[in-house]
Amino acid sequence: MENASKALIIAGAILLAILIISLGIMIYSQASNAINNGGMSDAQTTAFNQKFTKYQGHQKGSTVRTLVQEVMSNNHNEQASEETYITVEGVVQLNAPSSGTTSPQPAWGGLQNTKTYNVAFEYTNGRVSKITITAI
Numbered sequence: 001m002e003n004a005s006k007a008l009i010i011a012g013a014i015l016l017a018i019l020i021i022s023l024g025i026m027i028y029s030q031a032s033n034a035i036n037n038g039g040m041s042d043a044q045t046t047a048f049n050q051k052f053t054k055y056q057g058h059q060k061g062s063t064v065r066t067l068v069q070e071v072m073s074n075n076h077n078e079q080a081s082e083e084t085y086i087t088v089e090g091v092v093q094l095n096a097p098s099s100g101t102t103s104p105q106p107a108w109g110g111l112q113n114t115k116t117y118n119v120a121f122e123y124t125n126g127r128v129s130k131i132t133i134t135a136i
Contacts, residue, residue: 089130091117
């Protein structure tokens with residue numbers, strides 16, 4: 001009888017150890033996913049990208065201006081960090097802030113509302129990080 005009770009205690013201790021190890025692995029995997037995603041979940045990343053990817057492809061100049069305004073709003077947001085900051089290159093560029101301003105000012109580079117432009121994206125960790133605008 002004593003041997004049976006000791007066997008049950010040992011079996012319970014083993015199950016408890018397995019439970020603790022499994023919990024540690026689960027916490028570690030969630031933490032590593034958060035680090036790899038920069039703290040954004042898949043849903044947050046998708047929502048972030050959708051603000052910009054709707055402008056992908058061939059767009060008129062007026063639509064490109066709207067995109068640049070959206071990027072400036074994102075970059076000026078207090079919550080914007082290096083991970084969510086978006087650079088714009090090509091026909092339109094976001095220059096460094098001028099003296100007396102807190103946000104970058106766009107250099108339109110001859111952007112015309114009636115012309116068509118190609119808007120392409122580059123991604124870092126699944127998020128839009130760079131937008132290239134070229135004239136067609």
